[in-house]
Amino acid sequence: MSKNSLVSISDYSKEEILSILDSAANFEANPNRKTLDGKVIATLFFEPSTRTRLSFETAVIRLGGSIIGFSDAATSSSSKGETLNDTIHMVSCYADAIVMRHPLEGAARYASEVSPVPIINAGDGANQHPSQTLLDMYSILKTQGTLENLNICLVGDLKYGRTVHSLIMAMSYFNPTFKFIAPEELKMPDEYKIFCKKNGIKYTEETELTGNFNDADILYMTRVQRERFQDLMEYERVKNVYTLKKEMLENSKPNLRILHPLPRVTEIDPNVDTSEKAYYFQQAQNGLYIRQAIVSKVLNQQ
Amino acid sequence: MEKKLKVAALRDGTVIDHIPSDKLFKVVQILHLDTCDNQITLANNLESKKIGSKGLVKIADRALEEDETNKIALIAPNAKINIIKDFEVVEKRPLILPEEIREIVQCGNPNCITNHQPVTTRFKVMKNEEELMLKCIYCEREVKRDQAKIR
Numbered sequence: 103m104s105k106n107s108l109v110s111i112s113d114y115s116k117e118e119i120l121s122i123l124d125s126a127a128n129f130e131a132n133p134n135r136k137t138l139d140g141k142v143i144a145t146l147f148f149e150p151s152t153r154t155r156l157s158f159e160t161a162v163i164r165l166g167g168s169i170i171g172f173s174d175a176a177t178s179s180s181s182k183g184e185t186l187n188d189t190i191h192m193v194s195c196y197a198d199a200i201v202m203r204h205p206l207e208g209a210a211r212y213a214s215e216v217s218p219v220p221i222i223n224a225g226d227g228a229n230q231h232p233s234q235t236l237l238d239m240y241s242i243l244k245t246q247g248t249l250e251n252l253n254i255c256l257v258g259d260l261k262y263g264r265t266v267h268s269l270i271m272a273m274s275y276f277n278p279t280f281k282f283i284a285p286e287e288l289k290m291p292d293e294y295k296i297f298c299k300k301n302g303i304k305y306t307e308e309t310e311l312t313g314n315f316n317d318a319d320i321l322y323m324t325r326v327q328r329e330r331f332q333d334l335m336e337y338e339r340v341k342n343v344y345t346l347k348k349e350m351l352e353n354s355k356p357n358l359r360i361l362h363p364l365p366r367v368t369e370i371d372p373n374v375d376t377s378e379k380a381y382y383f384q385q386a387q388n389g390l391y392i393r394q395a396i397v398s399k400v401l402n403q404q
Numbered sequence: 405m406e407k408k409l410k411v412a413a414l415r416d417g418t419v420i421d422h423i424p425s426d427k428l429f430k431v432v433q434i435l436h437l438d439t440c441d442n443q444i445t446l447a448n449n450l451e452s453k454k455i456g457s458k459g460l461v462k463i464a465d466r467a468l469e470e471d472e473t474n475k476i477a478l479i480a481p482n483a484k485i486n487i488i489k490d491f492e493v494v495e496k497r498p499l500i501l502p503e504e505i506r507e508i509v510q511c512g513n514p515n516c517i518t519n520h521q522p523v524t525t526r527f528k529v530m531k532n533e534e535e536l537m538l539k540c541i542y543c544e545r546e547v548k549r550d551q552a553k554i555r
């Protein structure tokens with residue numbers, strides 16, 4: 103079992119988070135280095151996620167490392183019934199670290215228990231996706247100059263959206279004030295509100311997205327997916343109400359930045375893209391530097 | 405009188421008393437008594453002033469270990485454990501819910517790795533606003549202690 107794995111954002115202390123963000127800034131200044139020369143990183147994608155896989159693979163290649171792996175479980179030995187335990191043991195014979203995405207929740211924690219090399223969780227079902235959380239934080243830090251005392255507005259699917267749950271956990275070190283804006287069906291689950299109360303984090307809740315984020319520093323949008331709704335009429339209504347339009351930004355703070363884990367569907371109108379407050383494309387690019395920082399930390403090559 | 409006799413009839417071993425009647429066979433299961441070769445006496449639906457109806461387990465010639473009896477704490481927290489030697493109670497053992505519960509609880513999340521691969525389940529015991537919760541260390545979902553599914 104390797105102690106260096108990154109499975110859940112809660113595996114990292116406040117200091118470790120800050121050091122990753124610091125390291126990402128260094129990689130942004132100088133992304134091409136040969137610190138992983140001779141290292142082999144496996145990317146095991148038991149379910150496809152081109153965006154995340156390309157980001158990790160580019161991070162490794164820009165550091166001089168090599169990639170092995172698969173991008174779809176159908177082409178892997180697990181489709182022949184091999185257990186995850188056996189796949190991990192087999193791959194760890196070849197690779198110095200494993201980046202893994204798996205459709206089952208807890209798969210990454212289990213892999214980290216049986217693996218002799220570090221595991222980096224690139225998403226386990228609806229559970230955790232720590233590199234996304236860290237790149238969100240890096241984007242917040244870059245655009246606001248600080249992580250402390252920010253007003254953060256989380257919008258959309260707050261029930262199933264794992265990125266917002268992890269963001270609450272990770273931001274809890276920095277005295278944020280949250281506003282949760284979600285339709286009734288997709289409200290923030292109680293366990294995260296209890297978490298906020300326990301940690302002295304202020305939050306309010308609203309059910310409509312209007313211009314009600316004028317004191318916000320960060321507007322974090324998430325995808326509202328049709329399959330989350332039992333009542334399709336309700337989905338159609340919500341879909342129209344939960345679309346961010348450029349006009350809504352009129353009275354927002356000048357430092358407001360809009361984040362979105364991407365891909366988006368209809369929740370951000372394309373006319374927002376030209377606003378200087380739209381930050382979601384740069385946010386995706388920040389993922390590269392964060393993943394360079396993560397892979398380097400996991401392999402002690404900082 | 406009757407009850408005293410039953411306990412006294414055991415020379416050496418373990419007596420587990422005050423098990424809620426509907427939990428007796430879960431206790432049997434958790435302690436793997438079905439594969440234990442010692443002499444075992446089970447009684448159920450006995451009258452109890454405290455809990456109405458109770459079950460009782462006596463295991464001859466075997467003093468259960470603490471980590472075994474603590475497994476019972478999850479489903480029968482008020483059960484009484486007595487270790488008997490030479491017809492005497494030599495130890496009244498308090499039940500302590502362990503910090504981590506292995507194997508005996510099944511994760512309620514159908515999408516959890518433990519429900520798909522040969523993985524021993526592990527749950528962290530946590531307190532959430534005075535309520536005891538079990539958190540799956542794999543999928544990180546929480547369940548209330550009294551809603552935990554026993555395998």
Ligand SMILES: [Zn+2]
Nearest residue numbers: 511516540543
């Ligand atoms: Zn689980």
